[in-house]
Amino acid sequence: MPDSPAAEFDAYAGDYDAAINRGLKFTGETKEYFAETRMRWLKDRLGAQGAHPRTCLDFGCGTGTSASLLMEGLHLEQYIGFDPSSESVAEAIKDHPHGNYSFVHEADLLPRNHFDLAFCNGVFHHIPVAARAEAFQRVYASVKPGGWFAFWENNKWNPIVHLLMSRVPFDRDAIMLFPAEAAGQMKTAGFRIVLRDYLFVFPASLKALRPLEPTLCKLPLGGQYLVLARKD
Template identity: 30%
Template sequence: MTKRVDFDEYSGNYNELLGEKTRFFSSSEEYFARYKVDLVRERSGGPVARVLEFGCGIGRNIPFLQKAFAQAVVVGTDISRASLEVAKKENPGINFFCEEEGIGNIGLFDLIFVAGVFHHVPPDQRVLVARTLKSRLSTSGQIFVFEHNPYNPVTRRIVDTCPYDEDAVLLKPVEMKNTLRAAGLSVEQARYCLFVPPRFSKLSGLESRLGWLPLGGQYWVKAGHGS
């Protein structure tokens, strides 16, 4: 049985570990946060008054979510208390809640952002987590889920050698979509992403054209309540 990772142990050096593993792609760990949030901002529809980052960790995505959705209230949740303490210090004025402490009803959200969370969730609990997300989504709200692409050999190598991915069980896109559907959500779109390193900025236009190709470092799935 795979040992569950205790993210409290990595709350102090998460960014450093991430930087070591992804330096070949980008020298800035902020690049990945900005990239994902920009993608979500471009594809989110309708007014966004409340944003939830589920599994926010140390809060590295929070400033970018605040900037992208400047008129919205941004909230973060995670299971790691130590990570949330770091997030609170780095993001004053943002409300953070620990999922392990029974946070109760925190209201509905127009946008739920989930990045690199589901591969840490035991497979038999993933639908339950997706149902939790659905219960927090407003009627016209949208969920964006980002996950590592198991078809990409470089991604698999990074996951296999990363200490905080020791318990990771990667999901194929079809598995992620089926998990969301099993929770009663409607999958609206799914694409691969993270093809071109930022140092090749002249080729960045290819990103939007290659979403069908299963070679991106990650993929994303957009879901909602449906009609």
Template identity: 30%
Template sequence: MDEAEFDRFADEYYQQHVASIRLSGEAPEFFHRYKVEDVAATLRGAGTTPLRILDFGAGVGNSLGAMTEAFPTSEIVLLDPSARSLEVARARHPGKAHFQHFDGGQIPFEDGAFDLVFAACVFHHIPSSFHVPLLKEIRRVMKRGASIFVFEHNPVNPLTRKAVRDCPFDENAVLISAGTMKARLRDAGLPDCSVAYRIFFPGFLSALRALEPMLRGVPLGAQYYVHAIKRDG
């Protein structure tokens, strides 16, 4: 994980994101919010509320506003290898979370520290050889019964591929299929996992989004998430 690369884009990430997703008809906030809302809905359905949340690869804190609304009583930690990104996040959301720099390898928290780990479009920036070791490290800091949600771009979707091509921040990104991401979670010791596909309709067809719950098993959405639960200690 190249800290300098992430630092370079920290101050201009929002504008680059806006430009790259213009065909979606949505602002970046739509994508940040739906992810958190999906996580919150899943946990509500399971009757759980996380006490401590790790936003892994949190960058400039794009998910934090929605996260504090969805989980107002939770302690939230934003973890990122880019010190500059965390400075931007802290300035945007003063006092809303703990902002923790790390070396891109070892997470500086004790075993079983978190009830929920959230990773929003992070792993396509990380070389594939680091995925399983990092997921094992994430598993280490998860409590028994904790959840991890890994959101990623779906490489099968042509508009997603275009958005990634058009975004300078994604110039070195390597998209990951849902099946591959699921297999890497299993290899990291998190075999209890499932996949859901998301965002099938652009903004001008937003009236059709009520159909999305019926489409989550269809591997054509613009993004997907893998949800895994740590069952053992």
């Protein structure tokens, strides 16, 4: 991932959560709701595949907001977060002084063929288009054979997503990936696509309808999508 996005996130490292919540205000939820729902959904999807990862790479971890959720939700033994923003990594280290957490901002320090799971949420729309293939290849190299890649992204088909992202300073100029585009690049990197789901259809004002979301997860309606892939 290039230096310019890293420099941008260096500037927002101390105010990242507040900026995200300003963008999400329209949904009636905070980032915690989305993070916890993503984790439950991913745990169920991995469990259905008989996958119980013990080591996890959080690719584009930012300030480490997913670290505890991944460690506790998936019962991990090791978590390593990578982000090219040194200021974001510094915040993550400060916020996670205990436990088997590691954070790095140099991609060359990531071990190869090591992780049971690579996790990525809302990162690739910040990576310049020309650099995305290399980023996917780096994730592929870090996952062990038989390991998994859980790729979460904002759904470019959803017009509300465009509105929400326009309210976040570091998301306004981001270039999102269509789901098929993301899956295609993952396949090119070497992954086998196992499933594609869409989540977050209903805002807080319609939360009574959220039990319907599992029945709608194959329709491109939700605010985010998951592409779950495997390195065979």
